[in-house]
Amino acid sequence: MSKRKMFFKMITASLMRRRSRMLVALLAIAVGGTILSGLITIYRDVPRQMGAQMRNYGANMIFVPGEADTKLSLELIDKAVSFIDPGNLIGVTPYRYETVRIHEQPVMVAATNFEGARATSPYWLIEGEWPSAKDEILVGQNIADTLGLKVGTTTAVVYTDAEDDSNTPNFGIDMKVSGILETGGSEEEYVYMSLEDMADLTGESADIERTGESGRIDLAELSISASGDVLSSYIEKIETNVPEVSPRLVKRVTASETAVLTKLQSLVLLVTIVVLLLTMICVATTMNAVVTERRKEIGLRKALGASDNSIVAEFMGEGLLLGLIGGILGVILGFAFAQYVSREVFSSSISFPALLVPVTIIVSILVTGLACYFPVRSATEVDPALVLKGE
Amino acid sequence: MSLLELHGISKIYGDLKALDNINFNIDNGEWVAIMGPSGSGKSTMMNIIGCMDKPTLGQVLLDGKDISKLTKKELTEIRRDKIGLIFQQFHLVNYLTAVENVMVAQYYHSIPDEQEALEALERVGLKERAYHLPSQLSGGEQQRVCIARALINHPEIVLADEPTGNLDEANENIVLDIFQQLHKEGTTLIVVTHDPEVGDVAQRVITLEHGKITRDALNESFGK
């Protein structure tokens, strides 16, 4: 049998036959590895996950026409949106504002795409239903109170063209209130309907069918899950490529989002560092105890003629093997933990950085190795005669 | 030239003289028992001969080489190459099997050889127990593993410290029979003991009291 084979035989025998003790040490290392890989994964993913939560605040970018007295069209908006990474885009909502009369009172109408509004304004609270069928409208709380509109009421909506002073008869269409919108903000002072219903109301439908969509959109709200820098780069691209569209950041949302996310990430970072530091020390003390426990065995080996170096090599071999197994376990458990946290907290899955696999294993090996090295070194200083006497 | 020569050996711990000017020689092939009551300096003597400790004064010559001035590392090498140790408390590595325990000594000395280790166990009558862990062996069996381990590297001196101290009479006799066998094969045996029965079977008995040799004589009943 070769010397190397015997070396491995001794190490594995020590690990296998002293199972309960080694399991304890292994568990400590594995927990250390779990914390390392799990927390770092979470730390890396916090901005993305929390950023998505932040999108609850609604739009963080708006498109307005590039020049005064012009309007946007859906085509232009689509063109501008094409410069935004579709993975980051949560929603785009066009808005067209017009004045109509309901119960002979002038009311501001925002014509929009409800699919988009649901994505960009997740904080809207609807009493009733979102409009889904033709000629259904959403009425702001304030308007509903003033005009006495209730969910399910059908009311005539009359369009008056402000620029048209001729006495052409105004269009009136009966529309059903499918829901009342509550936000606590200025949205409560609008009536919302779909762009198609608006086109019907203004009598443009026929024109559109003939000539295609002309630009009548006043602005578009966008909700993009990205940091301030990325948003700025999108703005630059759109400004140079689609000059008809002027993208702007909703500063109130973006500035605050950056501030809060930075705090959150540094919180998780610091917590990770503190937890890691303490865990590493715990792993080190455990390994220290495991080695110290075997001083007698070290004395015996010395009495049998083992040199200090070969004892150090054996114990380190054992420690490193433990570190390796513990590290691998740690990677697996850490990923499971991060995944669990992500599911529980953010209801989405997490991406595990591949680089973390070798890093966790190497750190586990290093910490265990170092934690073994010093007590083994000091144990080899021991006089074999004293150890064997059982003193 | 004798195999082992002690010249004016003293070991002093503070005010206590554990050994006081000890002189004797041991020749190749001798079977010596070092006897004496507790505190007579037996263990100190054993540690010095076993290269596990150094005397305060005096010279120890092993194979004509002075080992009392060597560094710890050099002592380790001498111990590994020339001395086989047998302990009262056996001191087996508890997670290694009998044969593996023997191979540990080979491992530190040269190259582990399972066949040779098995043969060594066969000599002490333990071949069929070779793959048992120490916890599965009786005290006598453990001591025999310990003897096999001490012999595996063909040491010039086999040094036993109270080898029968933890054994019942039946096992004691087995161990002493093995010593007889070793002596016949020409192995130099030094046995430190306070058990007169063990001393009686030795070829030569050195008696220590208060760190001094009070008697050093051949055993007349030896070989009978």
Added chain:
Amino acid sequence: MFFRMIWGAFTRQKRKMLMISLTIALGASLATAMLNVMLDVGDKINQELKTYGANITVVPKETAALQNLYELEDENSSSKAYLREDELGKIKTIFWAFNIVDFAPFIDTQVTLADGSAAKMVGTWFNHHMDLPTGESLDAGVQSLRSWWDVTSGTWLNEQSEGSENACMVGTQLAKQQGYKAGDTLTVSTQYGTKNLNIAGIFDAGGEEDSQIYSTLHTVQDLCDAKGYVSSIEVSALTTPDNELAAKAAKDPNSLTIAQYELWYCTAYVSSISYQIQEVITDSVASPVRQVAESEGAIMEKTELLMVLITILSLIGSALGITNLVTASVMERSQELGLMKALGATDGSITFLVLTEVMITAVIGGVIGYFMGFGFAQIIGHTVFSSAIEMKTMVIPLVAVLVALVTLVGSIPAINMLMRLRPAEVLHGR
């Protein structure tokens, strides 16, 4: 004799006991730090989320919609509903006054500029200082409430300085349109008068405010003949995320039972704070700004849950560390304990001896750990939030129970082993 043995174990095995204490201390400090941070993180993040601005708006009861509608017909209609300026201080007297971080009143009117064009002018507090009836004082206003505004040139209007009555701030777009610079004087007029205002600064708000003029409350009150009145109030309050109870109460507080009502009233839900504001401001409607309140709730919940999970993981980690070491250190002493058995000690007395030793170490370690954890928590608080983490007293019993439990559990395998020790085997070194 018992105490002599314990004393002996401590004084003569200093290194080992120190090591156990240290591990327990580390574990306890981790638990302390994490629990404290976890319990306080909600408040801290809440404070950070205040950068999103007000989460409650207060408007007069006669609906805001009406005035808006009338405005469409007649920009200078006088039939506006107002809130009373002298009642503003009362906001800081409600049950949850301590949770009111900031608030500012607003009054707005259309003004005509020197070149004849129209602009919206808003009167508000910038950094208003007020002494409350309770003896406290408060600085509130848009300077903190609109934390995202950038003053691109000039400075924030300082209400405490001389001549602040005749100062204003102008939004970037209006400034660009009209060529205003900080330090210029602009003239605004309405049917009630004309004022020459000194531009203290130009701000970039990234919203509709960019084409408005902001001035002090009194300046704008003069311009629209509404002395002593404000048209709306924005309040920024620290709130607890809404739950079912809060949702039910928000619809109609009268639908609650008395016990539910008290629980709701005494919890800092955004709806209960709104309700309390409504109680102190005559003829007002206070409603949560859903955009802010809703998101705040979601983010705080997520952050707290995240911290809870991380805390649990680290508690497991520290528990394992302690258990390991306790087990190892007791097992190491099998020989000594076997000897005691040989001398006639019963299993019970040995177990008691070992447990006493371990518990003393645990107490020492736990106390040291608590203070270390205190330090770690403060480091986290100051680095991340620039403010101290509040040390909750409930953490002390939690950590104590945790350490005691973990140490006891850690001793179980060791004690189990002690029970099985046979003195002869131990003494003969098997």
